[in-house]
Amino acid sequence: MLAHVFGYEREWPDQDLIGFSKEFDAPLTLAAYRSGVFPMPLASAPGDMGWWSPKQRGVLPLTALKVSRSLRRSATRYTTSVDQAFAAVVRRCADPAREGGWIDRDVVEVFTQLHAAGFVHSVEVWDDQDVLVGGLYGVSVGGLFAGESMFHDPERGRDASKVALVRLIEELAAGVPRHRLGLDRLLDVQWVTEHLASLGAVEVSRTRYLERLDRVLDAPGPRWPSPAQSRRAVELSALPAQLEGEHTTRGEHVA
Known part of the structure; x- marks a missing residue:
């Protein structure tokens, strides 16, 4: 509620x-x-x-994620995990050298506490030398996942933040019937940037967002894997999204 x-x-x-x-x-x-x-x-x-x-909230409908051919190729180069390197992901996202950086020491402390309490999760992306090259973190409450920040290594991690997003959506969609995704899941991205729009993010009015939030807060949340058992490649075939080149009908609508 x-x-x-x-x-x-x-x-x-x-x-x-x-x-x-x-x-x-x-x-x-x-x-x-x-x-x-x-x-x-x-x-x-x-x-x-x-x-x-x-006033215009950014959301990414799970079935609207745009997975390009180049992203599919990139995904084969990486392994992903959940909650195995939360502190490292936050540290990379909080790098003061990043343009527009806003994650200060107090923010890190509070989100670390929420992570310890099970309300904040991270997704990590590793290259073939087991180097952390991308990731994201956000808040998980009921059926809401509020994405906070993501990063990729510009030298070693081409598309790595996108691969982290793919893994996140796999986790959010797991076990939820496709026709229930728009009712039981809400992926909040705050504001729609050009980058997020290219991945399928759209804007909804604040009123509409709050209405959807009210529905999903009481939905059963994702069953996050244990960190020790979470490492694997992404499974693009399990995505509810439409892959580039496919011609299927998407089942989720945002109004």
């Missing part, structure tokens, strides 16, 4: 940033995601945490 820690949508300002606070900890952050809100520090106000709920 949708929480209302930040009040009701009708009370929010007509902008993406709906509030800010000095307080920032794991319980408040988890409650925020249940409210359709996520944290991101305010560059203009050091020490304050910004709380965001974009």
